[in-house]
Amino acid sequence: MRISQETKNKWIRFRKNKRAFYSLVILVVAYLASLTSPWTVNDKPLVMLFNGNFYFPAFFHYSETEFGGVYNTEPDYKKLLYSVDADIWVIMPPIPHDPLKADLSLEGTPPFPPSASHLLGTDANGRDILSRLIHGFRICLSFSLCLTVLGTLLGILIGGIQGYLGRYFDTLFQRGIEIWSSLPFLYVVILIGSIYGRSFLLLILIMAAFNWISLSYYMRAEFLKLRSMPYVKAASMLGLSHRHLFFKEILPNALTPVVTLFPFTLIGGIGSLTSLDFLGFGLQPPTPSWGELMSQGLNHLYAPWISISTVAALFITLLLATFIGEGVRDAMDPKSGDRYE
Amino acid sequence: MATDALTIENLTVRYPMRGGVLGRVQHFFTAVEDFSFSLKTGEILAVVGESGCGKSTLAQALVGLAPWTKGEMTLLGQAYNPASRKDLTLIRRQMQMVFQDPFSSLNPRQTVSEILMYPLLARGFSRIESTQKIKETLSLVGLSTEALSRFPHAFSGGQRQRIGIARSLVLSPKVLICDEVTSALDVSVQAQVIQVLDEIRRQAGISLIFISHDMQVVRALADNVIVMYLGQIQEKGSVSQVLSSPKHPYTKALIKSIPTLDREHPPEILEGDWASQGIPQTGCRFAPRCPQKTSLCTEGVIPLEMVDSVLCRCILNRST
Numbered sequence: 001m002r003i004s005q006e007t008k009n010k011w012i013r014f015r016k017n018k019r020a021f022y023s024l025v026i027l028v029v030a031y032l033a034s035l036t037s038p039w040t041v042n043d044k045p046l047v048m049l050f051n052g053n054f055y056f057p058a059f060f061h062y063s064e065t066e067f068g069g070v071y072n073t074e075p076d077y078k079k080l081l082y083s084v085d086a087d088i089w090v091i092m093p094p095i096p097h098d099p100l101k102a103d104l105s106l107e108g109t110p111p112f113p114p115s116a117s118h119l120l121g122t123d124a125n126g127r128d129i130l131s132r133l134i135h136g137f138r139i140c141l142s143f144s145l146c147l148t149v150l151g152t153l154l155g156i157l158i159g160g161i162q163g164y165l166g167r168y169f170d171t172l173f174q175r176g177i178e179i180w181s182s183l184p185f186l187y188v189v190i191l192i193g194s195i196y197g198r199s200f201l202l203l204i205l206i207m208a209a210f211n212w213i214s215l216s217y218y219m220r221a222e223f224l225k226l227r228s229m230p231y232v233k234a235a236s237m238l239g240l241s242h243r244h245l246f247f248k249e250i251l252p253n254a255l256t257p258v259v260t261l262f263p264f265t266l267i268g269g270i271g272s273l274t275s276l277d278f279l280g281f282g283l284q285p286p287t288p289s290w291g292e293l294m295s296q297g298l299n300h301l302y303a304p305w306i307s308i309s310t311v312a313a314l315f316i317t318l319l320l321a322t323f324i325g326e327g328v329r330d331a332m333d334p335k336s337g338d339r340y341e
Numbered sequence: 342m343a344t345d346a347l348t349i350e351n352l353t354v355r356y357p358m359r360g361g362v363l364g365r366v367q368h369f370f371t372a373v374e375d376f377s378f379s380l381k382t383g384e385i386l387a388v389v390g391e392s393g394c395g396k397s398t399l400a401q402a403l404v405g406l407a408p409w410t411k412g413e414m415t416l417l418g419q420a421y422n423p424a425s426r427k428d429l430t431l432i433r434r435q436m437q438m439v440f441q442d443p444f445s446s447l448n449p450r451q452t453v454s455e456i457l458m459y460p461l462l463a464r465g466f467s468r469i470e471s472t473q474k475i476k477e478t479l480s481l482v483g484l485s486t487e488a489l490s491r492f493p494h495a496f497s498g499g500q501r502q503r504i505g506i507a508r509s510l511v512l513s514p515k516v517l518i519c520d521e522v523t524s525a526l527d528v529s530v531q532a533q534v535i536q537v538l539d540e541i542r543r544q545a546g547i548s549l550i551f552i553s554h555d556m557q558v559v560r561a562l563a564d565n566v567i568v569m570y571l572g573q574i575q576e577k578g579s580v581s582q583v584l585s586s587p588k589h590p591y592t593k594a595l596i597k598s599i600p601t602l603d604r605e606h607p608p609e610i611l612e613g614d615w616a617s618q619g620i621p622q623t624g625c626r627f628a629p630r631c632p633q634k635t636s637l638c639t640e641g642v643i644p645l646e647m648v649d650s651v652l653c654r655c656i657l658n659r660s661t
Contacts, residue, residue: 004450004492230446234505237404238460238512239433248459252450 013331020327023320034138041134043098044077045090058093078105095128099135099288102126111296111303121305124296129306133313135288141317143204143283144269150208151265152258155215156251162216163223164246170220181213190281198284207272211265218257226250260332263325267318274314290314344418345379346548347436347516352376352412354395354402354572371620372398374572376412380516385542385549387563387580389556389595395572396552397441400520403550404438405429417515434464436516437509442525443501447493453504454489457511464512474511481544482507482537499530503537510541517541518550523558531555535562556599560584568592571626578651588653591627625655633657 015021039046044057055062057077064075081090097103097118103126106112110126120129158177162170189206196202226232227250235249276282277291285292290310297307354373357366372395380386388396401407402423403414409423416435421428440446447456454475461471476486482503493501502522509517519538523531535558541547553559559566559580566583568576568591576589587593597609613630621628624639631638637656648658 005494006449230440230442231448233406234438234440234446234508235448235459237406237433237438238463238508239430240459240463244459244463248451249448253448 010331014327017327017330020323020330023323023327027317027320027324030137031141034134034141037134037138040093041095041097041099041131042093043096043101045092047091048077049087049089051087095131095134097128097131099127099131100286103128111300111306113303114305120309121303123293123306124300124303129293129309132288132293133290133309136290136293137313137317139200139283139287140270140273140290143200143273144266147204147207147211147269148262148265150204151211152215152262154208154212156219156258158212159216159219160223160246160251160254163220163225164227164242164250166224166227170224174220177213177216181210183210185210186281189276193281198282200283203273203276203283207269211269215257215261215265218261219254222254222257223250226253229253256332260325260329263321263328267321267325270314270317270321344382345415346382346384346417347380347550348413348415349379349403350377350413350415352399352402352414353410354398354407355410356408372407372572373402376572376574378567378574378577380548380550382515382548383542383546384565385538385551385563387551387553387559387566388569389553389559389566390569391595392554394569396554396569397520398572399569400438400518400550400552403518404433404436406438434512435514436518437512437514438518438520439502439506439509439522441521443498443505444525446505447501447508449493452490452492456493456504457489457508460508461511471511475507478507478510481510481541483533497530498526499533502526502530502534506534506537506541510545510547513545514547516548516550518552520552521554522551523553523555531558538562556584556596568595571620573626574645574652574654575627576651576653576655577645582649582651588648588651588658589627589655590631590633590657594632 039058042058046056046058048055048057050067055066057074061074063072064070065072067075067080069075077090078096081088102110103112103118103122106122106126110122111124112118112122112126114121118128118130120133123129123132158173162173185207188210189203192202192206227245232245232249235245240249273282274289274291274294277289278295279291280295282291283289290313293306293310294314297303297310300306352373353371353375355369355371358368358370359365360367376399378386388399390396398407402409405423414421414423414432416432421432423429423432451459457475457478458468458471461474462468466474475489479486479488484500484503484507488496488500488504493504496504502525506522522538523534526534538549538551539562542549551559551563563580565578566580567574568583568589570591576583576587576592583592584596587596594609594611598611600608611630620626621639624641625631625643628634628638635657643654643656645652645654646658647653
């Protein structure tokens with residue numbers, strides 16, 4: 001498939017906006033890097049040389065018995081490093097802390113302030129904050145991406161069908177959407193969460209059920225406008241199917257609101273997951289999450305490093321995404337599009 | 342005598358006008374009324390008239406894009422009911438339309454090859470057959486195959502219109518409806534497009550319905566002409582007769598209002614427009630604006646009458 005000149009122009013306009021472009025680069029690189037966090041932000045060595053044999057504990061599961069232990073469970077590699085009387089050599093991950101394990105080697109009661117081993121300190125349970133932030137970023141952004149993609153697909157489909165069919169169907173659906181959108185979202189989440197338990201997938205499904213509404217309004221308007229365009233009429237006259245008209249003729253010309261709203265919907269997804277976690281209705285603990293860290297920060301105000309680092313991380317992420325959204329919106333602006341240069 | 346490619350009997354197109362809080366149908370607007378004509382194989386039939394007289398509605402009704410309220414259609418000796426969806430698909434296999442605006446009638450996000458390919462694939466042709474057909478059609482409208490990989494924005498208005506013509510032609514229709522195909526183009530480009538249409542008629546044996554408001558183009562291209570006013574046929578006959586010795590006052594007024602290069606004889610402008618007058622319920626529809634109006638003109642129903650082998654809807658011709 002070839003990319004049309006219009007799309008190329010939009011990309012060029014987006015690239016010209018330095019702030020938006022570099023925000024996109026930073027966010028994408030940060031997200032891709034965070035995807036490696038199960039291996040690079042962990043307390044299992046990347047490579048371990050034990051009695052002349054190579055092991056890769058970050059990637060594979062080994063039982064304790066292989067290293068002279070008693071049980072079949074995975075060994076605590078940090079302990080192993082000091083306790084075993086053997087020829088041992090390791091490469092640890094860059095941030096050698098598991099987000100779920102408390103650091104029991106420190107003396108006193110957590111939360112511990114930032115130190116050389118815990119760059120951002122630990123939370124109230126003695127878990128490394130930096131590690132939890134990185135894992136939280138990965139989970140939060142993955143969640144928001146899934147949510148946005150699902151919500152966008154639903155929005156396109158429902159809004160598109162509404163606009164494409166028009167007439168009574170449109171009116172009927174519009175009233176239905178108004179009723180649906182007036183449901184209190186938070187109560188639905190709490191209710192369903194308390195019945196079926198809280199899981200990543202369930203939370204995405206519930207939130208996507210409310211997420212598509214704003215996009216569907218835009219899609220409906222675009223489809224209503226475009227379906228009476230002469231090229232759509234021509235295609236219908238040439239005997240092309242409704243599916244072709246919907247996906248090939250109208251949809252490619254109706255993508256402006258989809259692309260424009262995408263970064264903002266992403267921000268909304270991050271925000272709502274964080275706030276749900278903050279309230280304790282989000283993902284099941286001990287999943288690393290920013291909202292949960294924030295509520296810890298609130299409960300331990302004498303340990304400001306918890307809230308400061310979390311709020312800073314959230315602020316920067318939302319700021320970057322907003323810059324991207326702003327750049328996309330400007331690049332998509334039809335008024336700047338038809339200018340001759 | 343050649344056989345008729347298309348015969349239309351008593352075509353009427355009515356649009357429901359909705360209003361009020363509940364959007365009920367309050368009254369109907371009749372865009373085309375009791376329209377009958379026949380199109381011979383290989384003929385070019387022009388339909389002329391002012392804007393808003395129902396020309397485009399007529400074109401759209403023929404291919405099923407406007408509601409077909411009443412009337413019979415016989416296409417290539419076969420009777421169809423255009424109000425039914427099933428017949429409509431059959432009609433569209435034989436009859437296609439070229440759209441007025443070459444800018445909005447081509448999808449900006451499809452390459453020319455996609456624009457031409459989709460209808461063929463939907464009709465069940467294979468990719469190889471389609472490619473072959475597309476190449477033939479492109480050379481018929483005078484475009485090179487380089488055009489295939491480009492998007493519509495890379496072409497001029499005249500080229501775009503030829504792409505539009507090619508799109509209608511790939512399905513090899515027998516009747517082609519051209520809805521003001523030249524009105525959005527420069528004069529020099531108009532000539533190219535008209536040449537292409539004439540070429541198609543001769544090479545592919547296609548009958549054309551040529552809808553236009555441009556008398557000069559009609560004179561250059563068409564065999565027969567229908568003069569239309571407010572959805573009715575006012576005058577119908579061969580181009581030479583109708584345009585050189587018009588019988589109906591409306592036709593006369595239209596011809597007089599053609600701008601010419603001769604400054605000594607400025608065009609005479611026909612006063613008023615139909616919208617401000619409203620549609621007369623009885624008598625001649627053109628009566629409110631007619632310079633030769635008599636008291637008899639506003640009474641009864643005025644039928645189409647044969648005057649010197651031209652059909653004309655005017656009582657002034659009765660006495661002569």
